[in-house]
Amino acid sequence: MKTIMDLETFIAEGEYFLQRALLRMRRAGLDIGTCDIDHLCFRVHSEDEYSLYKVLLSEQAVLLTEVPVNGRFIATFKLHQGFRIGDRVVNVVELPAPKKSCTYLTGFEHLEVVISESFETFQAHYPHLLFEPVARKVLNSELCLKFEDFQVKFHHNSLERVIEIEEAELSDIVFDLDGTLVDSLQQILEVNRRVLSEILQRDVTQDEVITNFHSDFKGIFVAFQIVEEAAQRRFIQRWSTLSKEASYFLFEGVMSLLSHCKDQSLRLHLWTARDFESTIHILDALGVVEYFDSMSCANEESSKPQATNFIGSSSREVGAFIMLGDSATDMLAAQNIKAIAAAASWNSVVVHDDLIKAGAEISFKKPTEFLNWLKERW
DSSP: OOOOOOOOHHHHHHHHHHHHHHHHHTTOOOOOOOOEEEEEEESSHHHHHHHHHHHHHSSSSSEEEEETTTTEEEEEEEEEEEEEEETEEEEEEEEEEEOTTTOOOOOEEEEEOOOOHHHHHHHHHTTTOOOOOOOOOOOOOOOOEESSSSSEEESSHHHHHHHHHHOOOOEEEEEBBTTTTTTTTHHHHHHHHHHHHHTTTTTOOHHHHHTTTSSSHHHHHTTTTTOOOHHHHHHHHHHHHHHTTTEEOOTHHHHHHHHHHHHHTTTEEOSSSOOOOHHHHHHHHTTOGGOOOOEEOOSSOTTTTTTGGGGGGGOOOSSEEEESSSSSSHHHHHTTTEEEEETTTTTTTTHEEEEEETOOOEESSHHHHHHHHHHHHH
């Protein structure tokens, strides 16, 4: 009969692997600092071992998920007592069944680390290291660095959070407007320039507007030192008037996306830093106002990303919200209403690093990519 290590030995082996890996990483000049070591991966040689270790871990851990991936199952456990190295504790372990086409030695194979900056920025810190090409996915993209006898993989989400997102039963989608549904950047920049010139009583240049661009009125007021409440109110009123004079267009694929969401009986909400009047004007002109169950707009009391500004929460039922936006403000807004933070990266001026730092959990390059992701869930 096949024998396996007991749990005490399993934990000790994991701690030894982790200690050795951290030492090798440090010697290679790779310092993960305070980054979270999310989980360890334990490979097995056979299906029999997979079954036996699954039983072993089930006695001292919670099974988070067991799903088929690339032709074999992967089980993920959260240990009651994890692997300890100094002040670090790693509670999650990934147990993949062996692929039929591959042969593995039984033992710990890699660790995974959560980072809060883009892969490109992270790699730039270590030009002397040869990372594998980024494995890009809508959810849980991966950067890998291989050592002689182990690997370290980098992600932007914990494995537990990835599982939560994969298993979420979506009921509501919250959309940002400008830069997400509507291609409006150039129009906004010109309206900002004209209104600022009037309020400040000087010729504000386009370069000034671009350099000091913010996705909300509050940020603009700070950048241009508009501190008087009366001036701020005049700015918003004038901005609303001029904004309605511009022409706007939906990004390609947005209409199909909205139609599919409605066909699936998803509740759709709009959350924008715009005022209500210009928002309604744009939606009416584009013929999409009827798609939305609620609209949350900026007012004198509050604005996105404040949760109190989002009125769609009153319709929240059992299920999950996802918020799609193109700015750090949108990612913060998602966190404030406990929604999945989804980055809309099809806007040409999106700074992906800013979205990652602000908490983007999932990323889409086109509206059609988001649509296909939704279709895969039903």
